[in-house]
Amino acid sequence: MGSAQADTKASGEFARDMRYIPTRITADGRDGYPVEADRYRLIIARACPWANRAAIVRRLLGLEPVLSMGICGPVHDERSWTFDLDPSGVDPVLRIPRLRDAYLARDPDYPLGITVPAIVDVPSGQVVTNDFPTMTIDLSTEWVRYHRDGAPDLYPESLREEIDEVSELVFTDVNNGVYRCGFASSQGAYEQAYDRLFARLDWLEDRLTRRRYLVGDTITEADVRLFTTLVRFDAVYHGHFKCNRNKLTEMPALWAYTRDLFQTPGFGDTIDFAQIKEHYYVVHTGINPTQIVPKGPDPSGWLTPHHRAELGGRPFGEGTPPGPPPRDERVPSLK
Template sequence: MNTADQETPSERKEFRRSGPHFADRITADGRDGWPVEAGRYRLVASRACPWASRALISRRLLGLEPALSLAITDPIQDERSWRFTLDPGDRDPVLGIAFLSEAYDARETGYPGGVSVPAVVDVPSGALVTNDFHRITLDLATEWTALQREGAPDLYPEEHRDEIDDVAEGVYRDVNNGVYRAGFAEHQDTYDDAYRRLFARLDELSERLSTRRYLVGDTITEADIRLFTTLVRFDAVYHGHFKCNRNKLSEDPVLWAYVRDLFQTPGFGDTVDFDHIKRHYYRVHTNINPTGIVPLGPDLSGWLTPHHREELGGRPFGDGTAPGPVPDGEVVPEAGRAV
């Protein structure tokens, strides 16, 4: 008898996302030994990764580009971790490294865990500071205020933090992480549970957003950023690749309009690279897609169609303003953009 047949559901393995090993914080008072300082740190991100995309969006909305430099990795990893093969000489021009794992090694020799993005690296030492994807964006919003642009929005307003945290927790558990639980499930009941929780939460969010433009309050907050990074990938990869196929996002009128509204807001869609997204998921996850074939679809033209969400009111940036043009060198290549 197959050993899997003898397992009970509680004994069966399911996808679990490990917590950050390096959880130091960069703060205004430097209490962890890492003070906020313009030009000292470098954000390493992959445009393929939804967790890293949070940091890309927050950095852009807050206008932190001059203070926090950016390294974009190749969307295709190998056994040596995230690579800087998009840069001349296959090395990051600021850190001088070929693989992100080198910054991890500079922080802790022989670190046994995975090498993840987003990661913030201390430029002078070349050592990793943090890979805490949950905390990085919150600190950009609350600890880096002295270096934010004039007119930067408040992405984590104090009066709404409890509600933002509550909404974001459900989104993380059932949506952000839920698609992975479904996609990497090794047993039917694990997949079934993740699938049902995912679509139950999406239905709940659709109902919530049917009468309000944003998830919490009348402005864009951290909660919207966290939901957006999964929704923008849904039809391109999660629907087919991760078997989250009850319906496409584009078949839900509310969520499809909501995500298009955000996509068309400066700071969101201009950080999205659909080419990187598709090539990463379909070529790296060989256990799910052993042929490595990257689908040509879906059609991306719908992302720029009218959404009419402004009829619900709301002020995208609150008392602030929209970010300016994307800095030179950070524009998403044409191959990855919606047209």
């Protein structure tokens, strides 16, 4: 979530600050922000796994024509994510050089981290929300009238309780678990986080040996949330965050599962490994003071056969895959 809101406990344990702007964009506009086409701009960074969730869900649901997307560069300073990928370093829609400007437009005394993903109200230039867990659920449930024909149901009502239960385990032990390893400041805190992470990965390996997707027989919100950590595992978390019991490529079911999703339209076409590596290895100078970015691993394995279709399942349920991403949102193809 870049510029992560975090603290370190006396025990050396990393503690993520989960205070976000809770305002929601809803069909009935009860928080003052009704769902509208062309009113809002989703701000992400390719590097950030939390922002990656929103980018994937937007793609799968086909919201590109009604919800524009701005992309920050992979490296930021202590103040803010910046739009250094854009001409003159200014977002072409919001006309600001730093995401911080949209936060301060909403609250000049905003005291918390400047995080992505964030959704900005374009007319006012103010951040509406950066509450990443709720954001993707709302894209699925509140933006329904703008979903593309054939959009999948990523949060089916009959499976919501199980999706929420699995997602909470994945968040605690895996999504946030890799950060609890990487930013631990004591040996004991690190080892505790490490053990929890790999115990949960073993649990997921067993679960996904027998089934194609985490919950039900189609892609759901739970898969999106797990994918964004797993796709970064070997490139970043294994070495940089010391999550090195084994690589993702050494866990057969999880490696095949993540390749299956990577090769599914809407997933791999949001991933830029160069930006992912640059962010972690350059920004986290407390962990990597030389700021040297590793040359590997070789990404070509992501395109190898996964054979997951043999487990059954229908990726999009009764729906269809999304079309190609807009030209200005394409990521470099793997060699």
